[in-house]
Amino acid sequence: MIAATNPTIERITGKLSDQSxxxxxxxxxxxxxxxxxxxxxxxxxxLGVHLSKLAQEHEWIIPTFTALTQIGQWLLNVVAILLFLALSVAAVNRVASRGFTGLNRIVIPCVALLLLLTVxxxxxxxxxxxxxxxxxxxxVALICLMVEYLSTHTEWSHRAMGITYLLGVGGWLYYQIVSTIYSFIGTVAAPPLVYEAHRGGEGLLVLSSIxxxxxxGQGVSFRTRNQRQRRRAIWFWATSISVFTVMLFLDYLLHRYDAGMASNIRKAADGIGWIFQFGMGYTFFLPFAFYLTGLFCWSYTVIKLLNMGRLAGYGLGLMFIAGYALLYSNLTLMVVxxxxxxxxxxxxxxATESAPATNAPMVSRPDSLAGGHI
Structure with missing residues (x-):
């Protein structure tokens, strides 16, 4: 007698279509x-502030950017309202599905306190x-959520991404917490390791986006038996590495070719960096190629996950849209x-639906040869 085991299948749970x-x-x-x-x-x-000189020659620039900024301010309020609703529904779903146990005892009060403090x-x-x-x-809320993420995702790629993101955002939060406490105390002493935490956090966040x-972002791996996918992966990685290498040494190559052109491109890059510094908190102390690589990797992965309807696409999208410098409360709520x-x-x-019967005999018992008569 052999007890048959139920075969199992792996499926993605937590898709957006599974939610209310x-x-x-x-x-x-x-x-x-x-x-x-x-x-x-x-x-x-x-960008409108950066084009102040150009606005003196073209009158349409100021009213256009003013209107766009006003729309953006209105959207900022809409985002805050939607974040309140989304966090409330997500917290209720967590309690309903898992109960007020485990990490929920920390996550749910932290989320509720964040909402109350925001109001x-x-x-x-x-x-x-x-x-x-x-x-x-x-x-505290982010640490608990990342601990839960690391406990349910055993692949090294997932854990490396989660740890680097937590350390990256944690670097900014440490910088803010320690600097604020020292300012509140009124001491003139420099806070410990705030500069290193700020720069290190930005670098780790860029690494996490890669x-x-x-x-x-699976689908461009060499570990596939499909020849078409393997050729596509070779083309993709060869092109990506070539573009990254060229961008890494672009300033040096342009300076050797034309110093004036290199200076103009450097000024334009500084302007773009200034826009993203005030918009998302990146200081661009690393080579620009790393930031652009992170943007491409993040964009490709998020678009792919969104097309698959996975919650990870929405989560990663919000986490990196918030940027590095969480200067507004809605950005912090977005990350959470x-x-x-x-x-x-x-x-x-x-388990599969068709489960075999347990303790079933290997050979079935035949009917009586004499039809039940002796």
Whole structure:
């Protein structure tokens, strides 16, 4: 007698289609409106300031950028409302599906406290102590969510991406918390390791945006038996490495070819860096090729995951749209919501529907040869 085991299959759980109708449309709106706010408010408004000299020659520039900035400010308020709704629904779903146990005992109170503090800061502007408490609560929530993510994702690519992102955002939050506390105390001593944490956090966040493709952007791997996919992977990586190498030494090559052209391109790059510095918090202390590589890897992976309907695409999209410098409360809430969505996307082993009977004999017992008569 041999006990047959039920075969199992792996499937992705936590897809957006598995969620409620309210949650699905809220998450979609959050991503769309957040991306629009990033373009119109945090980037285009800074671009308008950068084009102040050009605006003296063209009168249409000032009213155009003013209108776009006003739309971006309106979208900023819409994003805040949608984030409140999305975080509330996500917290209720976590409690309903898992109960108030485990990490939920920390995550749910932290999310609720962040929402309450955000509302309170609308009525009373935060002082040094309030900002420090807000960032500490956000850091605790992110640590718990990433611990949950690392415990449910055992692949090294996922864990490397999650750890680097947590350390990257943690570098910014540490910089904000320690600097705010020292300002609140009124000491003239320099906070410990704030400069190193700030620069290191930015570098780790850029690295995390590159590792996103390793973790989720499958389809351009050499480890495939499909010759067509292998040729596509060879073409993709050869082109990517070539472009990255050229961009890494572009300034040197242009300077050797034409010093004036190299100077003009360098000034244009500084202007672009200034826009992204004020819009997303990147200081561009690393070579520009690393930032562009991270942008391409992140964009490819997020678009692919969104087409598959996976919550990881929405989570990664929100986490990196928020940028590095979380200067606004809605950006912090965006990162927390993105981490919650990322932890909801996981693989689960399910038993197949047709399970064989257990303790079944290897040879079935035949009917009586004499038809039941002797």
């Amino acid at each position: 109708l309210l949650f699905r449309y809220t998450i979609k709106l959050v991503l769309i409106v957040s991306f629009s706010e990033l373009i119109l408010y945090r980037l285009v408004s800074r 309170g800061f609308l009525l009373v502007p935060p002082a040094f102590l309030g900002s420090a408490i807000y960032n500490i609560v956000a850091l 590792l996103v493709m390793w973790a989720y 919501l993105g981490a919650m969505l990322l932890s909801m996307d996981r693989q689960r082993r399910d």
